[in-house]
Amino acid sequence: MNDNTAVMAAYGLKxxxxxxxxxxxxxxxxxxxxxxxxxxxxxxxxxxLMRMVTGQSEPTGGELELxxxxxxxxxxxxxxxxxxxxxxxxxxFLTARENLEYYRLQRGIPGRQAVDxxxxxxxxxxxxxxxxxxxxLGMKQRLGLALALMNHPDFLILDEPINGLDPEGVAEFxxxxxxxxxxxxxxxxxxxxxxxxxxxxxxxxGFMEQGRILEEISAQALHDKCRTCLRLEVxxxxxxxxxxQTQLGTDKFEVLPGNVVQLYDCLEDxxxxxxxxxxxxxxxxxxxxxxxxxxxxxxxxIGGGRHA
Amino acid sequence: xxxxxxAECYKLLHRPYxxxxxxxxxxxEALYASMFAFHTAHSLVTPFGAAVxxxxxxxxxxxxxCMLTGDIVFAAQYKNSxxxxxxxxxLSRARIYLGKFIAQTLxxxxxxxxxMAFFIGLCAAVLPMEAGDFFSAAEGLSVVGYFLAVGLPxxxxxxxxxxxxxxxxxxxxxxxxxxxxxxxxxxxxLEVAGLLLEGGAGQMLLKAVPYFxxxxxNEAKAVVGDWSYLGQVWLVGAFWVIVSTAVGLYGFYxxxxx
Numbered sequence: 169m170n171d172n173t174a175v176m177a178a179y180g181l182k183x184x185x186x187x188x189x190x191x192x193x194x195x196x197x198x199x200x201x202x203x204x205x206x207x208x209x210x211x212x213x214x215x216x217l218m219r220m221v222t223g224q225s226e227p228t229g230g231e232l233e234l235x236x237x238x239x240x241x242x243x244x245x246x247x248x249x250x251x252x253x254x255x256x257x258x259x260x261f262l263t264a265r266e267n268l269e270y271y272r273l274q275r276g277i278p279g280r281q282a283v284d285x286x287x288x289x290x291x292x293x294x295x296x297x298x299x300x301x302x303x304x305l306g307m308k309q310r311l312g313l314a315l316a317l318m319n320h321p322d323f324l325i326l327d328e329p330i331n332g333l334d335p336e337g338v339a340e341f342x343x344x345x346x347x348x349x350x351x352x353x354x355x356x357x358x359x360x361x362x363x364x365x366x367x368x369x370x371x372x373x374g375f376m377e378q379g380r381i382l383e384e385i386s387a388q389a390l391h392d393k394c395r396t397c398l399r400l401e402v403x404x405x406x407x408x409x410x411x412x413q414t415q416l417g418t419d420k421f422e423v424l425p426g427n428v429v430q431l432y433d434c435l436e437d438x439x440x441x442x443x444x445x446x447x448x449x450x451x452x453x454x455x456x457x458x459x460x461x462x463x464x465x466x467x468x469x470i471g472g473g474r475h476a
Numbered sequence: 477x478x479x480x481x482x483a484e485c486y487k488l489l490h491r492p493y494x495x496x497x498x499x500x501x502x503x504x505e506a507l508y509a510s511m512f513a514f515h516t517a518h519s520l521v522t523p524f525g526a527a528v529x530x531x532x533x534x535x536x537x538x539x540x541x542c543m544l545t546g547d548i549v550f551a552a553q554y555k556n557s558x559x560x561x562x563x564x565x566x567l568s569r570a571r572i573y574l575g576k577f578i579a580q581t582l583x584x585x586x587x588x589x590x591x592m593a594f595f596i597g598l599c600a601a602v603l604p605m606e607a608g609d610f611f612s613a614a615e616g617l618s619v620v621g622y623f624l625a626v627g628l629p630x631x632x633x634x635x636x637x638x639x640x641x642x643x644x645x646x647x648x649x650x651x652x653x654x655x656x657x658x659x660x661x662x663x664x665x666l667e668v669a670g671l672l673l674e675g676g677a678g679q680m681l682l683k684a685v686p687y688f689x690x691x692x693x694n695e696a697k698a699v700v701g702d703w704s705y706l707g708q709v710w711l712v713g714a715f716w717v718i719v720s721t722a723v724g725l726y727g728f729y730x731x732x733x734x
Contacts, residue, residue: 222564224733246566253564257557259487266490274483275565315561325564 173200175235175323175355176221182229183216183379190216192379193230198323198357198372203349205370206359207466213379214359215254218327221357222251235323247275250321252329256312260301264292264311267300268318277319290314291340305332313341317348324348326358330365338365345369367462377470396459398431398438403451405429415444430458477578480571484549484579493548498587501541505595513602524603525616528596532623535693538588538631539659545583546638546655547648549576554646560733573725577639584635592624619700626696626706629713630689634659636717640724643731663688687712 176198183191191213198204208214219225220232223246231238235245258267268283287293290310295303303311309332316324324345330338346369348354360366366373373390375382385393402408405427412421412431420432434441438455445452488494512522553559562572596617605613637658641651663685670681685691692709699705 219560219733222560223566224560224563226732243566243568246564249564249566251564253560255557257560259551259558260556261491261493261551262487266486270483270487271561271565273486274480274562274567276479319565 174198174233175200176357177233178217178230179233180230181217181220181227181232183213183220183225184228189379191220191227191230194376194379194381196374196381196384198355200355201349201353202372203345203356203358203370204372204374205366206357206374206376207363207366207462208359208376209470212376214376215327216379217376218251218253218325218357218359221325222246222249222253224253247319248321249323249325250316250319251325252309252312252316253325253327256308256315258300258308258311258315261299263297263299264295264303264307264314267311268314271315272318275319282318286314286318289317289344306334306337309333310337313344317344320352322354324354324356324358326356328360329358330360330362342369363462363466373462375466375469382469390462390465394459394461394465395432396435396457398434398441399454399456399458400429400431400441400445400452401454402427402429402445403453407448408445408450411444411448411450412441415448416440427453477571477575480567480575481578481582484575485582487551488549488579488583491548491551494583497544497548498590501587501591502594505591506598509595509598509602512599516603522603523610523613524599524605525611525613527599527603528616529611529619531592531595531620532697535623535627535630535696536660536690538627538693539634539690541587542580542584542631542634542638543652543655545587546580546635546642547652549580549583550639550642550648550651552648555648557734563733569728570725573639573643573721573728576642577636577721580639581632581635584631588624588628588631592620596620622700622706623696626709627693629710630693630716633713633716633720634689636720636724640720640727643724644727659688660690663691687715689713689716 174197176196178194178196181191181194182189194213194217196217206214206217216225220227221234223243232242234242235248237245259270262270264287265283268286269280272280272283284293287295290313292307292310292314295307300308300311309329313326313329316326330341333341342365345356345358349356349369356369358366358370367387371387372384373387374384400408405423408429409421409423412418412429412433416434418431418433422430422432424430431441435457438457442452442455509527512527516522551558559572563569600613611619634655638651638655641655641658642648645651645654666681667685670678670685672678673681686695689712692712696705696709
């Protein structure tokens with residue numbers, strides 16, 4: 169679905185708060201059609217980055233592009249985005265419909281039905297005269313999403329959007345994102361602490377730590393990296409590969425540098441592989457089962473220990 | 477800009493605070509008018525013309541109304557973090573700032589019209605029109621008209637100061653204190669400083685003092701019908717609007733929204 173055109177790009181982006189570097193040379197690219205999952209622990213710089221994209225904060229260095237525009241020209245392009253950064257914020261004395269009507273008028277979105285449609289979409293159509301100040305966190309999140317969607321954005325920026333949603337809400341939210349991405353080709357930048365949830369929607373990941381993007385990787389490449397396999401360290405990788413093909417009849421393996429073979433077969437019965445190698449004169453120096461989910465991959469990348 | 481102002485008006489019309497504030501002020505006006513009616517009925521006859529002229533002694537209320545309308549329109553946007561919704565859509569900060577200022581001014585003007593119409597109407601209804609030795613109705617209304625013509629640019633200037641305070645200072649209470657400091661207190665501080673300081677600096681401060689809005693409005697009572705003073709007041713009002721808006725916009729452009 170993506171076409172390699174960058175909807176948003178950061179080049180050496182920096183943000184300093186006194187001596188503290190919230191962003192320290194961030195480089196990243198969100199391509200059209202992607203659902204880009206931004207992963208990082210608290211204070212990594214995810215929200216700071218999103219606040220810059222949405223114009224709430226100005227960078228102290230580097231460059232930011234939105235739909236190819238940078239600097240002051242970026243402001244106009246923001247009308248093509250929808251954003252929900254941190255806690256959704258609305259006038260507490262207005263109802264959901266009144267709040268959205270206010271922003272509809274302000275943004276010049278034609279037709280009052282736009283408000284009804286988007287309220288229907290996030291399941292808030294029946295809130296009636298209940299004021300925003302009486303909303304639960306989940307309802308606030310839904311209203312925040314409704315505002316972000318009201319102008320049919322090309323690029324949706326969501327910071328921790330599923331905080332406070334119940335399981336049913338999370339599932340609905342996931343469906344909405346998928347539908348927007350597939351039917352309207354909406355590009356989405358999303359951060360979440362719930363990595364398992366992120367992994368169900370993201371097509372591309374950026375791992376962030378201490379104000380920098382450590383790695384950008386497609387969901388497919390990450391899936392391949394995280395696949396469970398047997399890591400075989402042998403004395404002769406070429407010979408081992410031949411043995412695996414002829415004796416075990418499998419080609420589900422990769423030969424890596426350093427006489428390492430990653431075997432994606434025989435996971436239930438690793439002894440078969442070791443016997444076959446030994447019987448054919450290949451010395452098996454080490455064997456371990458490898459595999460990781462998104463969380464383990466991330467923790468491994470940043471050195472482990474703390475949660476995202 | 478028109479969309480922005482329409483949206484602000486929509487919000488105002490759906491906010492109970494707008495009606496409650498106006499209701500309280502009208503109730504106070506009713507109380508004030510009923511005081512004249514009470515006197516007229518029992519001892520001292522106060523005709524319509526004399527009653528409406530007393531408004532000229534209450535110009536300071538206009539400056540307080542600016543504080544109120546500023547607060548109503550701004551609607552605690554820093555506290556509620558709602559400005560981010562506007563900026564993130566790509567609305568320019570200038571549009572946001574000026575839109576709010578215009579909405580505040582429109583609300584103040586609406587309050588002014590309703591309050592004046594209510595008070596004059598009420599006085600007309602409960603007080604005698606025969607003037608005796610006092611102001612006639614026509615004289616009274618012409619004095620009020622002049623007072624309003626002088627007050628309008630000064631109130632708009634004060635509105636611009638309030639708007640600046642709301643954008644520069646986080647928190648409505650702090651903004652209101654800052655506004656009160658600039659509009660009500662600063663002139664006295666400058667006057668004292670001007671008297672204490674010797675030389676050019678002191679003279680300069682003393683020269684600035686007569687151009688503060690409250691002082692200029694109070695002066696108007698003594699020069700009713702002076703058209704040159706009216707022209708001067710409009711220039712001073714414009715000066716306050718331009719300077720406050722420039723400072724407020726500069727500060728708002730540099731502000732990080734949280």
